Amino acid sequence: MSHRNLAPLATALLLMAASAAEAKQWRYAGMHPRTGQPRDGLCHLESMHVHSAAPLYADTLYRTRDNVHVFIGDPTPFGYEGPRHSYYGHHPVVLNVLVEINVDVDVVEYCYHDGPHYHAYEPPPRQEFVDKEDVHFYAGDYPEAYQRENPKRVRVNTVYRGWNVPRPVVAFAPPPQYHGPIIQVGLNVDVDVKVGGRPPPPSREVIIIREDDDDDHHHGHDHDHGHGKHKKHKHKHKGRD
Secondary structure (H helix, E strand, O other): OOHHHHHHHHHHHHHHHHHHHHHOOEEEEOOEEOOOOHHHOEEOOOOOEEEOOOOOOHHHHEEEEOOEEEEOOOOHHHOOOOOOEEEEOOEEEEHHHHOOOOOOOOOEEEEOOOOEEEEOOOOOOOOOEEEEOOEEEEOOOOOHHHHHHHHHHOOHHHHHHOOOOOOOOOOOOOOOOOOOOOOOOOOOOOOOOOOOOOOOOOOOOOOOOOEOOHHHHHHOOOOEOOOOEOOOOEOOOOOOO
């Protein structure tokens, strides 16, 4: 075959290679793990950018908008050293507050981290949070979309469980306005998971104190329970990172 006949074939191969390389690019916005492995750290580019590496644990650590991946997880295991905000339990995240997105209404997603954890961002505006001892608790209602995504998104806890992740110490009962899952950690007692009917997670290292009266968490008052009032109990243990 002559060089003249090879030229079109070489051009076609180059175009195919360029297309394949372009197809392997992934779009990100905001700070995110470089690879998804803690040892590889974080990318700190805030504007929309591309990487050749696909997002690891995309369904749990990220939310997407127009094929742009936005990291919403706890950055602590990746060596993050910036300002940290303490949260407890599941809560909304507003993507257009985290990164620049041109929308008319808030793009609300949910973080499914169980128990105490950190984020680099403050609670979003226009969402109902209450603070107790510098810990943010979501005080609003969980919509149907949250319930629908719960079985898939809660896998984030399995991912983080494999890493040595420092957590905020939460050694007190959540405020009554909080209606999310309450996780008791590292105790030989029954675990109470209130939202979604999921099975309890394995034991961990951070311990909270909670009151066993379910209605007290939702309504903040005693109630009749069989004979007389239901007695409250507290399990007092210190939490640790």
